[in-house]
Amino acid sequence: MIPSLDLLLALAFGNLGLMLLAGRNPTAGLLSMILYALQGWVLVMLMPALAEGAASGLAFQVFGWSLSWELNGLGWFFAIITVGAAFFSAWFAAGAWGVQGTRSPWAFHVTLAANVAAMLLLLASRDLLTLFIGWELVTWAGYAMMIQSGGPATRAAYKYLIYGVAGGLAVLAAVVLIQVQAGGLGFAAVAAWMPGISTGMLWALMLLLGVGFGIKMAFLPFHRWQAEAYGESPGPAAAFLGAISSRMGLFGLLILLVHFIGLARLDELLLPLIGLDARILWMWLSALTIIIPTFIALKQNDARMLLAWHGIGQGGYMLLGVLVGSELGVAGGLLHVFNYATYQAVLFLVMGAVVYRTGTAHLDRLGGLITRMPLSYVAMLFAIIGLAGLPPMNGFVSKWMVYKALLDEGLPLLFVAAVIGTLGTILSVFKLIHNVFLGQLRVEHEQIREVPFSMWGPMIALSLIVFITGYMPGLALDLVMVAQTSLGFAALDYHLGGFVTDTGNLNMLAVVSVLLLGMGIGAGIFLLGGNKSKRVHQLDNYAGGHFLTTEVRYHYSHHFYAGLLRLIGPWYITLIKRLEGGIAALTDTLAAGSDGLYRTAYTPILMLAATVLGLALVL
Amino acid sequence: MNQQNFPVQVAPLESCREPGPEERSMLRKVLDRVGQYCQSRSLFVLHYCTGCGAIELPPSMTSRFDLERVGMQPMVTPRQADILLITGYLSVKTLKRVILTYEQMQSPKYVMGFGSCTINGGMYWNSYATVKRLGDYIPVDTYIAGCMPRPEAIQQGFLDLIERIDGGRAVAWKDYYRNYDRYLGHQQHLFGRDWLTPTDVVGEAAHYRLAGDGTLGPHTALLDQYAGYHQAWGVPREQYAELEASS
């Protein structure tokens, strides 16, 4: 069984078929876990071959069109993350969550397998037609996964579908345009043909493909659908979607901007009026994508919405890093894809566990769960330190690389915008962990216990990955280098702990070991220096001489950051929300108008007029 | 509503008592001496105006008398404070808050009574609403004469307290743990049998091995019995009757 793309796809579709048949019996989760592990093993086996650029592929003819698949470094990197996220989601759903946590585990396992298969097809595509097929399959598989929990989820999924289909049509239009102009659809052919085309055509292609891929990645103007869609889907499904699903859009954008057009060409593409070149335009768009969703996340009251909004925000870092163009920047952007997938999956899994135990994820109806669910707390703690990008965790490494690249390339304002995004993230992640796990425990949550091993296992495993790849970023950078070389950039020289560049270096081994040693000394001072302390009940608290009982809830979580929101509250002008509402209203009126027109008595005359007009145009 | 998360668990008092200061090792003795020295040099006064004498404190803290010279700072919450000042008469309502505040303070802690109202009731001796002897409810270290004592007298009182702390003689706070039953008896006599503070004093006495023979007694038994009703999860007072009848 030599590891090859055919084996990988066979395993993926085999898993899908198996889940379709045996999805209901309790061991389905275990089976799918084993199959995902196998797929991961196949991918790992493929790594040495891909490092030198060789890649196994398959191709066949359908009605005269040639469909070809071939796994290269970039696709392989995304595939590793996809299969990893699927493995941990399946592990979470294999145990007690499958039995009580969801109405039908069968639906979850089938849609997960379908998603993985579709994504592998998309990632391995070698020509635009297969890319489009994979793209549509991913959209539909995502839709199937989102509507599982019913209720508000169906409405959010329907909105996602409208955006997804619009994106798909944009990509289809671009593919048709390229087929008509260039004749061939293979990536190599298109990449060869691209330099010759006129700037007008290039703008058109970039617009069409950019819009199509941007929608899937929830890029700024098209980000409205992702928060509700990911937030409403059940725990492990949200973890998988949040971790990797929207990165398919990034995969497409990378192929478009780097593989087809090339960053150099982007520099010359000047915007007619303001003299801004296209690369800076894309970078400012991704910088805005970092800031605006992060500060919308700050206002959210539902934990899952908060996390989903962060998903949109963090996407901006990845594209910003790659578009910088220097090895450090591209490596930072790609590493952020990996890092983000790890801690976002943990956060959604922890919220799935909290919903499994307390039945709600609303930040005003939780609090003090640290005493009842300590392991979930530890997992969330590791993950929010990663999401906020603070030293011991891996989130810091990739953000540091992006900042360093921005500063080295002389783009300070973009650096400031990215850091403002990070500050917003720190504020909102603290609100998340404070309102869910800290503060006073509620009376109704007094009896709940920690989630079973099948649920806290994946959480703790993923948070350990977050810590280890933060402590030794070299491990994750090996994966990134495979993707970076396949994108055509020079490999970054790094060592296990970090980088040595002439303008300032980072050695996470030193930073984190000093941090841990410092904590050792701090523990020595604190535990040995002072006397024994006594644990007291949560109602034994200072309240200005007031006797605390449970009638009065002595807890601050509603309208967190009230002072800040009093200032920036009016700045949320929901411009795009109203724009979207306007478009929706416009289509409604058009539909109603045509419906009214169509239903009136003299329809045959209208039909006749329409056909005559059509014939006149055609002949 | 199970019992175990309720603040008052009357923990079994271990038989071994806390080793006396002379039995501790040489290093321990040095550390104790350094601790005592620093405790006398840095005192945090609780910013809690219980009576009419509190107006004397701003002048003693600010530029004229400046008690920061002896290392004293006003602190806001009882958790951070060392000294509780009872400045004048104490109404029964205020006494409840004073006891809660005293128990929230961390020992070694000291109480200073201003004026004769804290000794024998002062000029409110025949009032139905004020407490006559402060010493019945919380252990008091120093009394300062004067209705109300001027900053010079307060300063003298603090210097005397500092000198007694340095000499290791200001140990009234241990009396609260050793004879908690007597103090609780007086408190229950005033506030009723179901009187309860969130701080678990008996538990603390056991935890820090500060318990004496007077820690447990009839009143702490009452505390235990009524603890069942007035749980932290809130069984309102009115329902005691039928709970008592039913149990």
Added chain:
Amino acid sequence: MTQQVPEQLHAVFREIPGIRVQHDSERRVRVTLRADTLPALLELLKGRGGYLHLSAISCVEWPESDEFELVYHLWSYESKMMVSAHIRIPRDPGRFISVYDIHSPAGFFERDIHEMYGVFFDGAPDMGKFILTEWDGPPPMRKDFSTLGYVNDTYEWQPYQPEWLQQAEQKGARVLPQEGPDGPLRKTR
């Protein structure tokens, strides 16, 4: 100069049957009337006399005639003259009508008097505990309640017998008030 009682005040007082007016100090008018005519007086004073401000209701206990005397202090910003209306109500039922609907501050005054004297005002917004939240005993301001007796029963005194005090007592000097209003001051336990 003694300010004459303004004409409209006299017009109001003439309306009330069985009213007795005394104008003994410069800007104060003392009025004594039957209890059931009081609300009418307040309405008229408020309507015609401009007496919008009920500054206080005070209660005096007359044990000999077994009555409570309620005094309503009213003030007008125009005539700048204070009217204090005195009424007597019997002590044992100790009930009277509330004037909350005429003057809303009366709600607090009546609640305070109820707590201190036990007088119940029908129609008052809230007759619950006001200041003495910890007090379960009888209304403390009544004359039949002996504060000294309560204090002696509830609290213990500081034992204070220095030698100079004992010698003074032996020589017969009365240092401490031995006889309280209701019997000897009990020695400390």
Added chain:
Amino acid sequence: MDFDWQHMLIELLVMPTLAFVVGLVMVLMARRLRARIERRVGPPFWQPLWDILKLYSKRTQVSHGHMHEISIIVLLGGMIAMEVFLPVPGFDTFAHHGDALTLIYLMMVPTLGMALGVSACANPNGSIGIARALTAMLAYDVPFIITVAGAAMLYGTTSLPEIIAIQQQQGLEGWGAVQMPLLALAALISMQAMLGKEPFEIYVAPAEIATGPMTEMSGKFLGSMFIMQCFQLYTVSVLYTTLFLGGGENWATFLIKIFVVVAIPMTLTNIFPRYKTEAVVAWLWKWPTAIALVGLFVVMMR
């Protein structure tokens, strides 16, 4: 980048104790300055040390659970780790392993650790205090980040020892404050907020939220918060000196510089009342940010 453990251990022990001692003297200077302004005598020399030792020698302490204790350990550990990465004359081998960006993020680790511990105390005063502290951080970090970006643009590197080397090469006019005065001014204002000094001190606020994060801290917990104050004063002043005052050639000038830098916010704090939270954010995003942007523009033009 060789990794000699023995050298690391020496630095790991020496630099934090050094920082602690200098921090203690800085706290003493703060209290003495305040006393002088209030025409008082002020505390004796060893008072800050006595306060901390007294708090550590408290017989009983209250803990609200493991997170409360672990957070204090993270607090102390984060601070100690930060001291090691500060370039100090004589000991700066470790400063090569991390640069200005690493240091800014390392400064947030103890704050987040403290925030989690204070929230574990389940006291709303603490939670409000932490919400205000993070809001203030968002407010003062915008101008501070612009100054760091300006410095990186000017020196071309973010490694702190190299920044010091560049500044020291050209003597006095090589200093950051001379090269980019506007950025130095903006950094000074944001430093005032970073240290939580009066006009921007909204998270301790004893009158409003009972000393915010320190509400439920007793005994050694409060002692560790006092130690954190010493470390924080030292760290911020050394960072400012490194970026704008040419770092320390030798210990004498270095100490003078950091004490002068710290004296400025300490004197200003006794003159101002406290802003409201949104006023702090509005003010810091208006004037210091404008000054910093102009300074950055000037640097970029050069």
